[in-house]
Amino acid sequence: xxxxxxxxxxxxxxxxxxxxxxxxxxxxxxxxxxxxxxxxxxxxxxxxxxxxxxxxxxxxxxxxxxxxxxxxxxxxxxxxxxxxxxxxxxxxxxxxxxxxxxxxxxxxxxxxxxxxxxxxxxxxxxxxxxxxxxxxxxxxxxxxxxxxxxxxxxxxxxxxx
Amino acid sequence: xxxxxxxxxxxxxxxxxxxxxxxxxxxxxxxxxxxxxxxxxxxxxxxxxxxxxxxxxxxxxxxxxxxxxxxxxxxxxxxxxxxxxxxxxxxxxxxxxxxxxxxxxxxxxxxxxxxxxxxxxxxxxxxxxxxxxxxxxxxxxxxxxxxxxxxxxxxxxxx
Numbered sequence: 503x504x505x506x507x508x509x510x511x512x513x514x515x516x517x518x519x520x521x522x523x524x525x526x527x528x529x530x531x532x533x534x535x536x537x538x539x540x541x542x543x544x545x546x547x548x549x550x551x552x553x554x555x556x557x558x559x560x561x562x563x564x565x566x567x568x569x570x571x572x573x574x575x576x577x578x579x580x581x582x583x584x585x586x587x588x589x590x591x592x593x594x595x596x597x598x599x600x601x602x603x604x605x606x607x608x609x610x611x612x613x614x615x616x617x618x619x620x621x622x623x624x625x626x627x628x629x630x631x632x633x634x635x636x637x638x639x640x641x642x643x644x645x646x647x648x649x650x651x652x653x654x655x656x657x658x659x660x661x662x663x
Numbered sequence: 664x665x666x667x668x669x670x671x672x673x674x675x676x677x678x679x680x681x682x683x684x685x686x687x688x689x690x691x692x693x694x695x696x697x698x699x700x701x702x703x704x705x706x707x708x709x710x711x712x713x714x715x716x717x718x719x720x721x722x723x724x725x726x727x728x729x730x731x732x733x734x735x736x737x738x739x740x741x742x743x744x745x746x747x748x749x750x751x752x753x754x755x756x757x758x759x760x761x762x763x764x765x766x767x768x769x770x771x772x773x774x775x776x777x778x779x780x781x782x783x784x785x786x787x788x789x790x791x792x793x794x795x796x797x798x799x800x801x802x803x804x805x806x807x808x809x810x811x812x813x814x815x816x817x818x819x820x821x822x
Contacts, residue, residue: 516820525672526734533738533806537813542822556715593820596813616820618813624734627766642816646809647770660808663737663774 515542519592519610521583521603523567524550526624530598532557533662534620545590547583549602565602570631576601584609591615597636598622604632611639619643623661625650665790666725667695670733671712674700675758678731678750681783682707689790694721727795729786732764737777737798744800748778748789775799 518541522531528548538544546554547563554562565582568575579602587595587609595610596618597603607617619636621629623646629637637643637655645651646661667682669675679697686693686706693707696718713721722728722743730736732749740747751765752758772779776798780786789795 514822516817516822518817525670526738529735529738534810534813537810537817539814541817552715556719593822594817596817616816618816620809620813622734623771624763624767626770627763644809644812659812660810661805662734662809663741663771663803663805 515540516594517542517590517592518544518594518596519547519587519590519606519615520544521547521565521595521597521606523600523602524548524553526622527599527603528553530620530622530662534598541594545592547586547602547606567602569601576605580605587613587615594618596620599630600632604636607636607640616641621645621650621656623647623663629656664721664725665689665691665693665727665729666721667693667697667707667709667729668718668721668736669696669698669700669731670735671698673752673759674698674702675731675750675752676700676702677756677758678729679704679709681750681780681786682729684783685787685790688787691726691790696721727790732768732771732779734767737771737774740776740798741800741802744797746776746778746795746797748780748786750780750786 518538522528545561546559547565548554549567551564566579568579583605592615594616595607597607598620599622610617617640619640621633626647643656645656645658648658651658679700679702683704683706695709696713697709722739727746729748732751737747751768754762768779771777776796778789
């Protein structure tokens with residue numbers, strides 16, 4: 503018998519939550535979105551909702567923007583992303599950055615989702631701080647530079663360019 | 664038309680000033696999105712920021728796109744098959760929080776269609792080239808590999 507989620511929808515197939523801040527993070531997410539083909543449902547969360555509107559994405563969620571250096575906003579962001587992940591209950595949480603995506607991955611891990619961090623191609627010399635943190639708990643952490651992979655926690659599997 | 668874009672996060676006066684210096688001799692329209700920079704260009708039309716649709720429209724219309732070395736600029740260049748001329752923001756000049764753009768262009772300049780500049784002279788020389796190489800619209804093996812890996816990771820999730 504088909505499993506149901508809390509809103510009564512079928513749970514057959516995979517539900518993906520894709521999280522990307524504005525700018526390059528969002529551009530990179532759009533590049534890899536083909537990986538979600540075949541998912542039952544894909545929700546997008548972004549700090550610049552206009553980008554999701556322009557991409558004609560219906561399942562879109564605006565989240566606040568902040569960096570790791572802003573403790574109070576980070577705390578508010580933790581609550582906001584926690585509520586979002588709890589409400590959606592995705593099977594997979596994937597992010598191309600930045601801090602809000604890391605928090606979504608953290609909550610994804612808490613609810614038992616598969617969590618994937620794709621570090622931005624902008625980080626050619628060192629993984630981002632968010633990426634280094636993600637590599638401590640995410641199911642998979644990818645760098646887009648072969649030289650930054652350690653073959654264990656941080657892997658290389660191609661890049662957007 | 665030359666489209667100059669510095670992104671929405673930070674100003675990039677050095678690049679805007681370089682374009683301002685070069686623009687009068689181009690014989691070609693320049694349009695720019697310059698953020699909240701202190702430098703106000705005199706030689707071309709400009710806006711602080713623009714809606715995503717307008718950005719896409721300008722990008723499509725442009726012969727050459729000039730920008731900071733942001734990933735969004737280069738991905739858009741690939742998407743629209745345009746030549747992209749980029750200048751890296753430098754931390755020492757207060758242009759970014761760190762030097763990651765310098766590191767990025769050191770790697771990405773190998774991609775055909777990505778043209779890296781340092782000075783107004785570099786910009787002048789590039790824009791004078793009659794046939795500046797565009798980025799390829801064909802997505803390369805790197806992206807295929809990344810998408811393939813992600814697809815298999817995602818399908819491994821158990822709903």
